[in-house]
Amino acid sequence: MSFQFHLTKTDKEVGARLGKIITAHGEFETPAFIPVGSQAAIKSMTSDDLMEIEVEIISNNSYHLYLRPGHRTIEQLGGLHRFMNWNRPILTDSGGYQLFSLGQLREISVDGVIFQSHIDGSRHFISPEMAIEIQRSLGADIIMSLDECIPYPVSHEYALRSTSLTTEWARRCNETLRGNGQALFGIVQGGMFEDLREKSAKELREIGFDGYAIGGLSVGESREVMYRIVSHTVPHLPREKPRYLMGVGKPEDIINAVMRGIDLFDCVIPTRNARNGMLFTSFGKLVIKNACHATDERPIEEGCGCYTCRHYSRAYLRHMYMAREILALRLNTIHNLYYYIHLIKGLRKAIRRDRLQDFCKEWKKKREERDEL
Amino acid sequence: MSFQFHLTKTDKEVGARLGKIITAHGEFETPAFIPVGSQAAIKSMTSDDLMEIEVEIISNNSYHLYLRPGHRTIEQLGGLHRFMNWNRPILTDSGGYQLFSLGQLREISVDGVIFQSHIDGSRHFISPEMAIEIQRSLGADIIMSLDECIPYPVSHEYALRSTSLTTEWARRCNETLRGNGQALFGIVQGGMFEDLREKSAKELREIGFDGYAIGGLSVGESREVMYRIVSHTVPHLPREKPRYLMGVGKPEDIINAVMRGIDLFDCVIPTRNARNGMLFTSFGKLVIKNACHATDERPIEEGCGCYTCRHYSRAYLRHMYMAREILALRLNTIHNLYYYIHLIKGLRKAIRRDRLQDFCKEWKKKREERDEL
Numbered sequence: 001m002s003f004q005f006h007l008t009k010t011d012k013e014v015g016a017r018l019g020k021i022i023t024a025h026g027e028f029e030t031p032a033f034i035p036v037g038s039q040a041a042i043k044s045m046t047s048d049d050l051m052e053i054e055v056e057i058i059s060n061n062s063y064h065l066y067l068r069p070g071h072r073t074i075e076q077l078g079g080l081h082r083f084m085n086w087n088r089p090i091l092t093d094s095g096g097y098q099l100f101s102l103g104q105l106r107e108i109s110v111d112g113v114i115f116q117s118h119i120d121g122s123r124h125f126i127s128p129e130m131a132i133e134i135q136r137s138l139g140a141d142i143i144m145s146l147d148e149c150i151p152y153p154v155s156h157e158y159a160l161r162s163t164s165l166t167t168e169w170a171r172r173c174n175e176t177l178r179g180n181g182q183a184l185f186g187i188v189q190g191g192m193f194e195d196l197r198e199k200s201a202k203e204l205r206e207i208g209f210d211g212y213a214i215g216g217l218s219v220g221e222s223r224e225v226m227y228r229i230v231s232h233t234v235p236h237l238p239r240e241k242p243r244y245l246m247g248v249g250k251p252e253d254i255i256n257a258v259m260r261g262i263d264l265f266d267c268v269i270p271t272r273n274a275r276n277g278m279l280f281t282s283f284g285k286l287v288i289k290n291a292c293h294a295t296d297e298r299p300i301e302e303g304c305g306c307y308t309c310r311h312y313s314r315a316y317l318r319h320m321y322m323a324r325e326i327l328a329l330r331l332n333t334i335h336n337l338y339y340y341i342h343l344i345k346g347l348r349k350a351i352r353r354d355r356l357q358d359f360c361k362e363w364k365k366k367r368e369e370r371d372e373l
Numbered sequence: 374m375s376f377q378f379h380l381t382k383t384d385k386e387v388g389a390r391l392g393k394i395i396t397a398h399g400e401f402e403t404p405a406f407i408p409v410g411s412q413a414a415i416k417s418m419t420s421d422d423l424m425e426i427e428v429e430i431i432s433n434n435s436y437h438l439y440l441r442p443g444h445r446t447i448e449q450l451g452g453l454h455r456f457m458n459w460n461r462p463i464l465t466d467s468g469g470y471q472l473f474s475l476g477q478l479r480e481i482s483v484d485g486v487i488f489q490s491h492i493d494g495s496r497h498f499i500s501p502e503m504a505i506e507i508q509r510s511l512g513a514d515i516i517m518s519l520d521e522c523i524p525y526p527v528s529h530e531y532a533l534r535s536t537s538l539t540t541e542w543a544r545r546c547n548e549t550l551r552g553n554g555q556a557l558f559g560i561v562q563g564g565m566f567e568d569l570r571e572k573s574a575k576e577l578r579e580i581g582f583d584g585y586a587i588g589g590l591s592v593g594e595s596r597e598v599m600y601r602i603v604s605h606t607v608p609h610l611p612r613e614k615p616r617y618l619m620g621v622g623k624p625e626d627i628i629n630a631v632m633r634g635i636d637l638f639d640c641v642i643p644t645r646n647a648r649n650g651m652l653f654t655s656f657g658k659l660v661i662k663n664a665c666h667a668t669d670e671r672p673i674e675e676g677c678g679c680y681t682c683r684h685y686s687r688a689y690l691r692h693m694y695m696a697r698e699i700l701a702l703r704l705n706t707i708h709n710l711y712y713y714i715h716l717i718k719g720l721r722k723a724i725r726r727d728r729l730q731d732f733c734k735e736w737k738k739k740r741e742e743r744d745e746l
Contacts, residue, residue, distance in 0.1 A: 040692065044699040047684065069667065069692045076668055077688050085684045294442065295449055311420065311458045315450050319413060319442040326417040326702055 003141065003183035003210050005030075005242045011351055015234060015261030018351045021057075021242060023089045023141035024181040025081060028056035030242060031258050031351075033344045034091055034266035035337055038064045040074075040084045042337070043271055044330040047085045052307060053338045054345075056088060057141075059266045062134050063095030063102065066126075067117050071137035079139030091266070092140035094131040094173075096147040096187070096215070097247070108148065110168060128169040132176040132184075140182065144213065145173035147187040152219045159191035167203040174207050183210035185244060191216060192225055194232045201236035211264075212237045213244040218253075218267075227256055234261045251280060251343055255360055258347050270340045274332035277321045280339040282366045286314075288332065293318040306338035307331075376514065376556035376583050378403075378615045384724055388607060388634030391724045394430075394615060396462045396514035397554040398454060401429035403615060404631050404724075406717045407464055407639035408710055411437045413447075413457045415710070416644055417703040420458045425680060426711045427718075429461060430514075432639045435507045436468030436475065439499075440490050444510035452512030464639070465513035467504040467546075469520040469560070469588070470620070481521065483541060501542040505549040505557075513555065517586065518546035520560040525592045532564035540576040547580050556583035558617060564589060565598050567605045574609035584637075585610045586617040591626075591640075600629055607634045624653060624716055628733055631720050643713045647705035650694045653712040655739045659687075661705065666691040679711035680704075 002024070009018040019030040035042050035050070038061040042050060050058065060080055065071055077083045080090055099105065103115035103124075112127030126134075128146045135143035147166040150159055166189045178184060186204035190196030197214075204212060214233050217226050230245065237243050244264035245257050254265050270280065277288040281301040286293075288300075299309035300317065308317070308331040320328035350359035375397070382391040392403040408415050408423070411434040415423060423431065433453055438444055450456045453463055472478065476488035476497075485500030499507075501519045508516035520539040523532050539562045551557060559577035563569030570587075577585060587606050590599050603618065610616050617637035618630050627638050643653065650661040654674040659666075661673075672682035673690065681690070681704040693701035723732035 039696040039698055040689070041696075041698045041700045044703065046680070046700065046704070048680075064696075068696055069688070073668055073688070077670060077686065083686070083689055083692075085689070295446055297450060307419070307421075313450065313456070315442070315446070316413070316456055316458070319456075323412040323414075323437075323441055325412055325414045326699060327414045327419065329699055330417065330703070331419070 002181045005211065005240070007240060009351060011356055012354065014259045014356060016258050016347075016351050016356050017261055017263060018348060019242065019263055021089070023183070025087060025089045025141055026056075028089065029348055030263035031254075031344055031347055032056060032264055033254065033340045034059045034264060035271060035340075036061075036266055036268045037084070039068070040065060040080065042333070043275065044326075044333050045337075049330075049334060050086070050337075051088075053334065053341055055337065055341060057091060058086060058088070059091045059093060060084075060138065060140065061095060061098060062092050062131065062138065063098035065092075065138060066095065066134050067119055067124075071134045075137035075139070079137075081139065089142070090140040091142040092135045092138050092144065093246075094135065094144040094146045095126065096131075096144070097149045099126065100149045100151075110165060112146075128172040129176045132173050132178055136177070136179045136182065139179055142183045142185060142211065143178060145170040145184060145186050145209070147189055147215055149219070150189055150191045150216050152192065152216075152221055154191055156193055156196070159193055159196050163190045163196045163200045167200060167207075170204055170209075171207050174209065185209055185211040185213050185242075187213040187215040187246070188233055188237070189216045192221055192229060194229070197229055197233045198236050201233055205236070205238060209241070211242040211244060213246050214262075215246045217245065218247045218249055223253070226253070227260070230257055230260050230262065251340070254340075254343065255347065255363065259356070259360070270336035271333050274336040275329045277328070277332065279332060280336050282363075284367050284370055288314065288317050288321050290318075300335050304335070304338065305342075306335050308335040375554045378584065378613070380613060382724060384729055385727065386730060387632045389631050389720075389724050389729050390634055390636060391721060392615065392636055394462070396556070398460055398462045398514055399429075401462065402721055403636035404627075404717055404720055405429060405637055406627065406713045407432045407637060408644060408713075409434075409639055409641045410457070412441070413438060413453065415706070416648065417699075417706050418710075422680075422703075422707060423459070423710075426707065426714055428710065428714060430464060431459060431461075432464045432466060433457075433511065433513065434468060434471060435465050435504065435511065436471035438465075438511060439468065439507050440492055440497075444507040448510035448512070452510075454512065462515070463513040464515040465508045465511050465517065466619075467508065467517040467519045468499065469504075469517070470522045472499065473522045473524075483538060485519075501545040502549045505546050505551055509550070509552040509555065512552055515556045515558060515584065516551060518543040518557060518559050518582070520562055520588055522592070523562055523564045523589050525565065525589075525594055527564055529566055529569070532566055532569050536563045536569045536573045540573060540580075543577055543582075544580050547582065558582055558584040558586050558615075560586045560588040560619070561606055561610070562589045563606075565594055565602060567602070570602055570606045571609050574606055578609075578611060582614070584615040584617060586619050587635075588619045590618065591620045591622055596626070599626070600633070603630055603633050603635065624713070627713075627716065628720065628736065632729070632733070638717075643709035644706050647709040648702045650701070650705065652705060653709050655736075657740050657743055661687065661691050661694050663691075673708050677708070677711065678715075679708050681708040
C-alpha cells in the first residue's frame with residue numbers, strides 16, 4: 001500500500017482539518033501526535049505499552065541511528081519496524097535538526113554537512129542523497145528531506161541563503177531513489193521571516209512532496225512569533241497534503257496549531273517532562289516531587305484511563321521519583337503520552353462534531369480551575 | 374488467613390523439599406525465589422510485568438522504606454500491598470543487612486543500633502522492637518527479626534558475641550506485637566563457624582518462629598564454605614518450618630541449596646545483573662554488550678517464553694544497552710527474572726517427579742554446551 005492522505009473535513013470557522021493517512025503499516029487519523037523514539041525506542045516503553053496507549057505512529061531519528069547501531073545494521077536486520085518490534089507507521093527525521101544541535105558541525109556546503117559524532121568524535125559527511133539513503137535503509141513509512149535548521153535569531157541575509165540551500169537539498173532528496181511506499185516530506189524553513197517562509201513553501205510545492213513540514217520553529221522564539229509564522233505559512237501549503245509542525249509542542253501549542261490547519265506533530269515534551277516528574281493533567285501541570293503529594297492517594301488525574309492512573313497513587317509516584325526508581329520514568333511516561341494521545345483524539349472528535357471552539361474554551365476553563373489539582 | 378507452611382514432600386535421596394506457604398495474600402509453592410524490591414519496586418517492573426513472569430512473592434526492605442518514604446506514610450496509605458499495587462505475598466527484611474552495609478554505623482549495643490542515613494546523614498536509632506513496629510506498619514506477610522550481620526572474616530570471639538546479640542534481639546522481636554497474620558522469621562547467624570551456627574539455630578528454635586532464615590552468607594566467603602555452613606545448619610532447623618537462605622544467589626547456588634533442603638531464596642543478582650547487561654541462559658551467561666550480538670536476530674535464548682525473548686532480538690537488546698536506553702534495563706530484567714522463576718519451577722517439578730539429580734545433571738550439561746550461545 002503506497003502512502004495516501006485523505007482530507008475528510010475542514011472546520012467551517014477555523015482552518016482545522018480532519019484527515020486520514022494510509023501507509024504500508026496501517027492507517028491513522030489526523031490530527032495526530034507522533035511520540036519521539038530517537039534511538040529506536042520511546043524511552044522506557046515497549047511496543048505493548050505504546051499500543052495500550054493507542055499510539056498510532058512514532059518517530060525515529062536518522063542521525064542517531066546512522067551513528068548507532070548504523071542504518072546498514074538495521075537494514076540487515078529487516079528494517080526499523082522489525083528491529084524495534086513496532087508494526088505500525090514510523091516516521092524518520094532526516095537528522096537535520098540533530099546535525100545542527102548535537103553534532104559538532106565542521107563544515108556546511110551545498111554538497112552537504114561534515115560533522116563530528118556526539119558519541120565518539122568521529123568525522124562524518126551527510127549529503128541530501130545520503131539522508132535519503134539512510135532513511136531508505138531504515139525503512140520508515142514517512143521520511144524527511146535534509147534541511148538546515150536556521151538558528152534563532154539570525155539576519156534576513158543568513159536566513160535567505162540557508163532557505164535556498166534547504167530548497168536545493170530538498171530537490172536533491174526528491175530526486176534520490178527511496179524505498180517502496182515511502183512518503184517523502186519537504187521541510188519549509190525561512191526562520192522568522194514571512195517572505196522567506198512563503199518563498200520556501202512555494203519552492204517546495206514546485207518540487208512536489210507527499211507532505212509538508214514546517215521546521216525551524218520552537219527554537220527559542222516567543223509563542224506569538226511561532227503562531228504568526230504558522231498562520232502565515234499554512235496558506236502557502238497545498239490543501240490536499242498533510243502538514244506537519246516539527247518539534248511542537250506543549251498542549252496549548254498543539255491546540256493552537258490544529259486551529260491553524262496543522263495535521264501532524266512530534267515532540268519530546270510529554271516523554272522528557274515525564275522523566276523530569278512533570279505530569280500533564282486537564283488542570284495544568286503537576287510536579288510529582290512536590291511534598292503535597294507525599295500522602296495523596298489520588299491518581300495523577302481522577303478519571304484518567306491510563307495504566308498509571310488506574311493502578312498507582314500520587315504518593316507512590318512521588319516516592320518512586322524521590323527514590324530515583326526507574327519505574328518512575330516509565331509510569332510517568334505512560335501518563336503523559338496518554339494525555340497527549342487523548343488530547344489529540346479530543347481535538348479530532350471536536351472537529352468532527354463542529355465544536356472545536358467550544359472544546360478549546362472548555363479546555364482553557366479547566367486549566368483555570370487549578371484548585372482541582 | 375494466618376500464615377501456614379505445609380511440607381508436601383521430601384526428596385528420598387537428598388534433602389530437597391516441596392512445600393506450600395499460605396498467607397493472607399495468597400499461597401505459593403516452595404522452593405520459591407523472591408525478587409528484591411528494596412524501595413517498594415522491583416527496579417523497572419510494574420506489578421503486571423511481575424505477574425506475567427509469574428512472580429509469586431517479592432521482598433521489600435525496611436531500612437530503605439523507614440528512611441523513605443517512611444513506614445508511617447506507607448501505613449497511612451494502607452500498607453505496602455496497596456501502596457505498590459501488589460496483591461500477592463510480600464516479605465520485608467528487617468534492615469539488619471542494610472544497617473551494616475549501607476548506613477554509617479555509629480554505635481551498636483544490646484539496645485539496638487544508632488546509624489546515619491545513607492541518604493541525608495540524619496541520625497537514627499533502631500531497636501529490635503522498632504524493627505517489628507516498622508514491619509507491622511508496612512504490613513508484609515512475612516517479616517524478619519533484627520540481626521547483626523557478621524562481617525567476614527571475623528574471629529570466633531567476635532562471632533560468638535554477635536550471635537548472642539542476634540539471639541537476644543530475636544527474642545525481643547518475637548515478644549513484640551506484630552500485625553494480624555504476619556509471620557515472623559528468625560535469622561540464624563554464627564559466621565563461618567559450625568558451632569556458632571548450631572548454637573544460633575538451637576536458640577532460635579527455643580524461642581520459636583514461623584520460619585528460619587540463614588543469614589550472613591554470600592558475604593565474601595568461598596562457595597565451598599557457604600555450602601558447608603548451609604549443610605551444617607539445615608539439620609538444626611525444624612523440619613516443619615520453612616527455611617530461607619538470605620541473599621543467595623547464582624542459579625548454581627540455588628540448585629545446590631535446594632538439594633540441601635532450603636525452601637526460600639531472595640537475591641538481587643537476576644535484577645542487578647540484568648541492569649548491567651548480564652543475561653542468564655541455559656547455556657550460561659550472555660553479555661549483551663559483546664559485539665558478536667550486534668547483528669544477531671535470535672532472542673537471548675531460543676525457546677524462552679519471556680516477553681523479551683518473544684519480541685526482541687539480541688541485536689536490538691545490544692543496541693538498547695549501548696545507547697543507554699532505559700528500555701534495556703526493563704527488557705533485561707524481565708528475561709532474568711523469568712529465568713529464575715522458570716528455574717525454581719523446574720526444581721519443583723523435578724522434586725515432585727523424583728528426578729532432581731537428573732535435573733541437575735542435565736542443567737550442568739547444558740551449561741557445558743557453551744557453543745549453543
